[in-house]
Amino acid sequence: MKKLFLGVYNPSVILTYIGVVISVFGIFCVNDLYLAVILLMVAGLCDAFDGIFARMYKRTKLQEEFGVQIDSLADLISFGVFPAKIYRAFFSDCIYVSTVLLSFYILAVIIRLAYFNCTADEDKDHFTGLAVTYSAFFISLYVVLCKYIKVLSVIPIEYLYVLLILGFLWNKKIKKPNIYVRIGFLVLAIVFIVLLLQVIMKIKDRKTAKVIKEEEDSASIIKFLYHSLVGRIILKFIFSRVYFSKLLSIYYKSALSKKKIRDFVKKYDMDKGLLNKDFKSFDDFFKRKEDVVADSEGFVATASGKIRVFKIGEDKGLYLGDKKLRIIIKGNVYNIDKLLKEPLPEWAKGGYLLLYRLSLCDYHRYIYPVNGVFVRRRSIAGRLESVRRDAAYWRAFAENKREVEYWHTAFGDIIHMEIGAMLVGHIHNNRKSSFKRGAEKGYFSYGGSRIVEIVGKDIEIDGDILKNSERGFETKIKIGERIGYGSNKAT
DSSP, X not given: OOOSSOSOOSGGGHXXXXXXXXXXXXXXXXXXXXXXXXXXXXXXXXXXXXXXXXXXSOOOHHHHHHHHHHHHHHHHIIIIIHHHHHHHHHTOSOHHHHHHHHHHHHHHHHHHHHHHHHHTTTOSSEEESOOTTHHHHHHHHHHHHHHHSGGGGGSOHHHHHHHHHHHHTOOSEEEOOOHHHHHHHHHHHHHHHHHHHTTXXXXXXXXXXXXXXXXXXXXXXHHHHHHSHHHHHHIIIIITSHHHHHHHHHHHTSGGGGHHHHHHHHHTTOOGGGGGSOOSSXXXXXXXXXXXXXXXXXXXXXXXXXXXXXXXXXXXXXXXXXXXXXXXXXXXXXXXXXXXXXXXOGGGTTSEEEEEEEOTTSOOEEEOSSOEEEEEEEEEOOBOOOOSTTTTTHHHHHHBOEEEEEEEETTEEEEEEEXXXXXXXXXXXXXXXXXXXXXXXXXXXXXOEEEEEEEOTTEEEOHHHHHHHHTTEEEEEOTTOEEEEETTSOO
16 A cells, blocks of 8 residues: 655654754753753763664664665754754854854764765764764753853863764764763753753752742643744734733723733732732833831842843953853853943942842842932843743843942942833833832833842952852842842941
8 A cells, every 4th residue: 555655653753753853942942051952962872872772673674774765864953953053053253263163063963974875884883973863962061061160161062063073074983882982961951951050040949949840821822923924923023012002001001901910819829918019000000119127237139020130240250159141142242231232331340230130020120239319321222032031031121121220339339220020011110219128119000020239349249149140040049138248247
């Protein structure tokens, strides 16, 4: 009977198909380095065992030859395109360098795979040159070591990609790994995965020191808007535009939106007493004013939510510990200057950038963290991208609508910035020439939001927050609680 579809679909190629599907998902849908590396390792394991798995089944000559060809094509995606995507998305500082490097890398992979296809039957026990599958192991090893052994972070990953290129084209016989070596790779991969899962962004409650998971609202919608062609078109022309948020606010300010309050309180397990208050609309509920008691000393939290802190280096780069953070979106480096739309002041070198994330369930009013006087303010027009990590994230900080103020305080100069996000059409600020610690500064309309503060060397952030940030955690904090102190500890 004539087959309806071309190809081989028996179990002998199932691991090859699984590996390539995992890689395609990683290429198009993953925006986190550690998750991408985990997927790369899983794809590598699929390739390491697919030959053994295939030989468990009786195959025709066509099926054997098809297996060789499909394996090479899958390897091109999994260990050629996927590692190139990882470098381009998370490590590239210069588009020209990355273009040249990755062009040679992918070319070397193609040459290596083509040569293997032509000579596969010549030596069943040896490879000629380094198998491309090993890129999964070495890239994963590099990322793990850079995370846990800080000294290795000074070794550019470009060196690794150059060595891989040379290894793929090396005209030397290398013995194929036996089953024991493959099992060893499996064990190492499991260890790597466990280590990397620990540094994928999590939230730590400051009071309990426990890791908590926060329910994200509209996760499926965000995934559609940012990870599909149709969604990105809709996002560009509708959802990220300020006018859309203004139109939506009409509904949230109307009495019709009151019915949303009960479901919202239940979903996020909020204080049931809120249901007894006479809110006129959901907007009225969302921007509600609560009593805030700020600590009487130190540098206090501007808002309730999740905070992550980055050190500002003398080069104006952002650091977690001694590792420089590379913020690369489509070849552009999103640095602090782009965030401010002007050069970072010299006084900020050696200071900190505080990144507050306010989820929908958080209190959306914010306060002054210290006593001070107003110097100047700027309003920066922009879009309203989502600030969630599975969406635009860093790009949003450089392109979204935001309000910036410069202060003189008892803790030195401070830059304070509110960043609008998707559905947040309005940032409401009080205009004060001088202010006291704990006084209300303003509030956001409906939607998740971000606040950025840049402080100088005169402020030291509490050690638990710094440690959490360096380990990849956000710290859940409450508005008004102390998060730092003056460098002389007298303020």
